[in-house]
Amino acid sequence: MFGFFKKIKNKITEINSDLGIDERNQELFAVSALFDTPDDIIKAAKTLSSSGFKKYDIHTPYPVHGMDDPMKLKPSKLGFFTFFFGSLGTLTAIAMIFYMAGFDYKNIIGGKPFFSLPPSIPVTFELTILLAGAFTVFLVLILFNKLPLNNNPLLDTEYMKRVSSDKFGAIVEADDELFNKDEIIRLFKSLGSSEVNLIYKFKHNELTTERPIFDFKFITLLFLLALITAAVTYFSLNKLIYLPPFNWMSEQFKVKPQTQSTFFEDGYSMRNPIEGSIPRNELPYEYRGLPDSLVKYMSNPLPVSKEVFEKGKTMYDIYCSPCHGYYGKGDSRLNGQFPNPPSLHTDRARLMKDAAIYHIITTGQNIMPAYDKQIPQLNRWAIVHYIRALQRSQNANDGDMNK
Amino acid sequence: MSYDATYTKELPLVPERSSFPELDEVVFKPTETKPTRAWYIAFIISSTALLIGALSLGYTLYYGIGMWGNNNTVGWGFDIINFVFWIGIGHAGTLISAILYLFRQKWRTGIARFAEAMTIFAVMTAGIFPLIHVGRPWLAGYLFPYPNQHNVWVNFNSPLLWDVFAVSTYFIISFLFWGLGLIPDIANLRSRTKSGIKKFFYTILSFGWRNSNRHWQHYERAYLLLAGLSTPLVLSVHTIVSFDFAVSVLPGWHTTIFPPYFVAGAIFSGFGMVATVLIVLRKVFDLKHIITIDHLEKMNKILLLTGTIVGYAYAMEFFTAWYSGYQFEQFVFINRAFGPYAWAYWIMIACNVGFPQLFWFKKIRRSIPVMMIIVILVNVGMWFERFVIIVTSLHRDFLPSSWAMYIPTWYDAGIFLGSFGMFFTLVLLFVKLLPSISLTELKAVTENAQPKNH
Known part of the structure; x- marks a missing residue:
């Protein structure tokens, strides 16, 4: 553990020496002076600003009150930015709530208006504060104070150490137009500075062109x-x-389609109505179990209409198409798990009466099960209509072309 | 941080006049020396509590919140009680750092940094509870309005959504406020330190701060603006937490007194917690000359004030129930005081209204042992306040056939313990790793720190 830290430490030292951090060249950055009391530093600031220096600065361990006038600093404009971003937060929140609740996802909640102001106030208020506060912090650091900046030559100097702790410091940078080393040293000494130093630039400042x-x-x-x-x-x-526990929504004590039941004796999870029960609004089918010859045929009670065909198509696609195929060609989608039924376009099927097809759907045939428990009576008749339409569509004659 | 010297002369804030290097030494000592035995013992205890909490939480996450004592009738149990408890504790920090700053209460400087840190840790601890309360916290992202393939947006009419915005804003702003205050102190540490690794981290965290007065000017303005923004924020957060209850139609919750009552309670409990920890901290880290008995006395006065406001709210709730003539409302309050949870109610009354009244006496306000007992009782009382509000209102509502009792399980207790473990572990790490007193602010209010000619 500590070995690891030591390694990092060595690495940092190595990088630092590679970059020339802590090593300084002979290029002067600034002349610095330390003062002992806040009164002295105010005086120094006044003198520096009135002497016409532009690139000078005052460093104090805490904000010394009343420094703005001597340094001739204009009041901070930060407040305008805070106001702007606060207003932006307000507008964003109102626009967001209006779009989401009042326009894009109109959800009735207690019969109240989709968008109204009172319930929007809390969120609007919070977003106002959030944007105003967060941008204040980011802007004061980045835009106003030009931070983070870790290669300023003042850092890692004895001067910086003292002005962080107990002294009050002033510097004049070498870039200033009026800069004159000896004169500034003399000026600082006349102002009562306890210590005047020269600060040189870092070596690595020259390497900034590298990419x-x-x-x-x-x-x-x-x-x-x-x-x-x-x-x-x-x-x-x-x-x-x-993985558990994240998937436990899908592990529930409920019956899922196509699964075996461990609860019922017959192992079916799907429950059929009790034998002999009759659905509401339906009559019992009287030809159950009888051979075709004994069935007394009736005609389709449904009219031939668009609605009926659509209903029939829906029912056919759900219940019949898995085996018979979408077009009745017997092309099962079950991939051989179940024997394919014959096509519905054979002569036998086409010449069947409506009621015979209805009979087969209701009672089943060969290995086809009965569908009377799953498909209501009238829907079965709708399927019959649809099958008729399918047969006609797949076996169209020349006369149909003209219609 | 700008202070006018024109105020009436108060007691000096740093009475035993210390030089700035001495202040540096005292405040930075924990960060520059090996921890003491007391720190290790405290850390072991708190991290053990945290571990117990993590295990209880792990069980809860794996098997679901059926591990808790919540039932059909009492759907909000320890989870929401602890949420409101911890978020309330956070409020003291913002009050000290923002509201007292705007009121130019200079005595706050000694305790502000620590109280702000406590705010952040308390909000972090509080934030866990609504997340685990939703049952499947890994889907908590649904709480935020983001464009999704379900084509669904969150419900902006729900106080629970307001809570999401309020608590996250509160955390972010408090964190930025705290972090902004830390920058100059960390820069000071960076200048002092000799260790390479520490220097590496301090360099990153201090952003290259160099105490320039061109920077201080904007920095102070930012501080003032943030204080101005945090003041309504802190009031709004507990107001919105109280809306979670007040916007519902349940007797005992559906009252307009809730927002001010909750805010006062939050400040009350927060000061209780700040005082509890500060009493220990000033002893352990030898900060008695910075966090003085005068500070603690002032905090005790605030405890007395807010405790009395809370007591008034309790009385007013009963009055409103009686005056409303509404049978269900009246029943809830009779049930609170004399029903099966009457013990919790009377603990709450005793701890919140009774004991803090002792602070009327100056001797008690300035006595450390008595103060310690009372502030701990305040913490207990404020936890029970949330218990009483939530459980007694829920457990017997309109329909007697759906009445039930709420009995927390060991997992509830474990998570509750763990929340204290998390909070104190973070506090201990903070006092060890970062300056727990704002040196820049402290130096600015010592004697002779500001120019005389101003």
Whole structure:
């Protein structure tokens, strides 16, 4: 554990020395001076600003009150940005709620209006504060104070250490137009500075033209990060959510289609009506179990209409098509798990009476089971109509073309 | 952080006049030395509690929230009680850091940083509870309005959704406020430290702060703006938490007194917790000259005030129930005080209304042992307040056939214990790793810290 930290520490030291951090060249960055009391530093600030220096700065361990006037700083404009982003938050929230609740997903909740102001106030208020506060912090650091900036030559100096703790410091940068080393040292001493120092630039400041973004190590790192992100995403979305306990929504004590029942003796999870029960609004079918010859044929009670055909098609697609195929050609979708039935377009089937087809649907035939318990009476008749239409469509004669 | 010197002379904030390097030494000592034996013992205890909580939570996540004592009638149990309890504790920190800042209460500087950290840890702890309360926390992303393939948006009429926005905003803003305050102190640490690894982290966390007065100017403005934004925020958060109850139609919950009553209760419980931890902290880290007995006395006065407000709210609830002439409302309150959970009610009354009244006496306000007992009782009382509000209102509602009792299980207790473990583990790590007193603010209010000619 500690060995690991030591390794990191060594590595950091190595990188630092590679980059020339902590090593300084002979190029002057600024002249610095330390003062002992807040009164002295105010005086120093006043003198520096009135002498016409532009690139000077005052460093204090805490904000010294009344520094704005001596340094001739304008009041901070941060508040305008806070106001702007706060207003943006308000508008975003109102627009969001209006779009989501009042337009895109109109959901009736207690009969209330889809969008109204009072229930929108809490969210609007919170988003206002969130945007205003978050942007205040980011802007004060990044836009106003130009941070993070870790290569300023003032960092890692004895000067910075003292002005972080107990002294008050002033610097004049070498870039200033009026910069004159000896004169500034004399000025600081006349102002009562306890210590005047020269601060030199870092060596690594000269290396800023390099482009570490094309570094092999950096690209490898990016690639590895991309790989890890992809792997984690794949794992969590495709594997993790199917592991317990995340999948326990799908493990429930309920009957699922096409599964065996462990509860009922016959092992069927689907329950049929008790033998002899008659559905509401239906009559018992009187030709059950009788051979075709004894069946007294009736005609289809449904009219030939668009609605009936559509109903018939729906029912046919659900109940009949798995074996008979969508067009009645006997092309089962069951992939041989169940023997394919004959085509509905044979002469035998085409010449059958409506009632004979109805009879087969109701009572079953050969290995085809009875469907009277699953399909209501009138829907069976609708299927008959649809089968007729299918037969006609697959065996159209020349005369049909003209219609 | 700008302070006018024109106020009436108060007691000096750092009485035994310390030089700035001495203050640095005292405040940074925990971060620069090996932890003491007391710290290790405290850490072992709190992390054990955290582990117990994690195990209980693990069982809950694996087997579902059927492990808890919640039932059909009492659907909100320890989960919501603990949520409201912890989120309430957080409020003291923002009150100290934002509201007292706006009121120019300089004495707050000694305790502000620590109280803010407590806010963040309390909100983090609180945030766990609504997540696990939803049963399948890995789907908690559904709580936020994001474009999804279900073509569904969240319900903006629901106070529970307002809670999502309020608590997340509260956490983010408190965190940024705290972090912004930490930057100059971490920069100070960065200048001081000799260790390479520490320097690496301090360099990242301090953003290269260099105490420039061109920066301080914007920094102070940002601090003021954040204080101004946090003040309505902290009031809104517990208001919205109280809406979770007040917007429903349940007798005992459906009252307009709830928002102010909850906010006062939150500040009350928060100060109770801050005081509890500070009393220990100032002793362990030898900060008695920075967090003085005067600070604690002022906190005790706030405890007395908010405790009395809470007591008034309790009385007013009974009055409203009687005055409304509404049978169900009246029953709820009679049931609270004399029903099967009467013991919880009277614990609440005693701890929240009774004992804090002792703070009327100056001797008790300035006595550390008595104070310690009372603030711990305040914590107990405020937890029971949430228990009473939630459980007694739910367990006997309109229909006597659906009445039930709520009996928490060991898993509830374990998670509750774990929440304390998490909170105190974070507090202990914080006092060890980061400066727990804001040095920049403290230095700014010591004597002779500001120019005389101003």
